[in-house]
Amino acid sequence: QQQVKQSPQSLIVQKGGISIINCAYENTAFDYFPWYQQFPGKGPALLIAIRPDVSEKKEGRFTISFNKSAKQFSLHIMDSQPGDSATYFCAASATGNQFYFGTGTSLTVIP
Amino acid sequence: ETGVTQTPRHLVMGMTNKKSLKCEQHLGHNAMYWYKQSAKKPLELMFVYNFKEQTENNSVPSRFSPECPNSSHLFLHLHTLQPEDSALYLCASSQKPGVPYGYTFGSGTRLTVV
Numbered sequence: 001q002q003q004v005k006q007s008p009q010s011l012i013v014q015k016g017g018i019s020i021i022n023c024a025y026e027n028t029a030f031d032y033f034p035w036y037q038q039f040p041g042k043g044p045a046l047l048i049a050i051r052p053d054v055s056e057k058k059e060g061r062f063t064i065s066f067n068k069s070a071k072q073f074s075l076h077i078m079d080s081q082p083g084d085s086a087t088y089f090c091a092a093s094a095t096g097n098q099f100y101f102g103t104g105t106s107l108t109v110i111p
Numbered sequence: 112e113t114g115v116t117q118t119p120r121h122l123v124m125g126m127t128n129k130k131s132l133k134c135e136q137h138l139g140h141n142a143m144y145w146y147k148q149s150a151k152k153p154l155e156l157m158f159v160y161n162f163k164e165q166t167e168n169n170s171v172p173s174r175f176s177p178e179c180p181n182s183s184h185l186f187l188h189l190h191t192l193q194p195e196d197s198a199l200y201l202c203a204s205s206q207k208p209g210v211p212y213g214y215t216f217g218s219g220t221r222l223t224v225v
Binding site: 002004009034036041042043044045046089095098099100101102103104 | 115117120151152153154156159167201203208210214215216217218219
C-alpha cells in the first residue's frame with residue numbers, strides 16, 4: 001500500500017503562474033513532511049519541510065500548505081520560473097522511522 | 112569535497128557481470144542509505160546502515176549486497192542482475208536513522224542491465 005499519494009504526475013505551467021502539487025497520507029503518526037526537488041542527473045534535494053503543528057510554511061516563492069484533518073499537504077510555487085522545471089517529490093516520516101516518498105511530479109514551466 | 116558523492120555516474124552491465132557502486136559522504140553523518148528510483152514509482156528504500164551496522168533490509172533480493180566499512184563509505188555489490196533492476200540508485204546520509212533533518216542524497220548511479 002502506497003503510504004503517500006502524490007498528484008498530478010506531470011504539470012505544465014506558464015512562466016509567472018502558480019504551480020500546485022498535492023499529496024495525501026493515511027498514517028496519523030507521520031510528523032514530518034518534506035518536499036524534495038530533483039533536476040535531471042541529480043539526486044533529490046530538500047526544498048522545504050513542515051511539521052503538523054503549523055498549517056503553512058513559506059520560504060521565498062515556495063509554500064507548503066498543511067491540512068491535518070484532511071491528511072493532505074501541498075506545495076505551491078508562486079511566480080513559477082523556467083528554472084523551477086524539475087521533478088518534485090513529497091515525503092512523510094514518523095520520528096524514528098523511515099521516509100515514505102510520493103511518486104513524483106514532473107513540472108515544466110514554459111517561458 | 113562536500114556532500115554525498117556516488118561513483119560511477121553511469122553503469123551498463125550484463126546479467127552475468129559483477130560490479131559495485133560506491134558512495135562516500137563528507138558530512139559527518141552516521142547513517143547511510145541505498146534507494147532505488149524507478150520511473151513513476153516512489154523511491155524504494157533498500158538498505159539502512161547506522162554506525163556501519165545494517166539496521167534495515169527491505170526484502171531486497173540477494174543479488175544486491177551492501178557493504179559499509181565505515182560511517183563515510185557505502186558500497187552496493189551487484190551480481191547476476193535482471194533487466195528490471197535497471198534504475199537510478201541513490202545513496203543518502205543523515206545524522207542518524209529516524210532523524211529526518213539533514214537528509215542528503217547523492218546524484219545517483221544510472222544502472223542499465225542488458
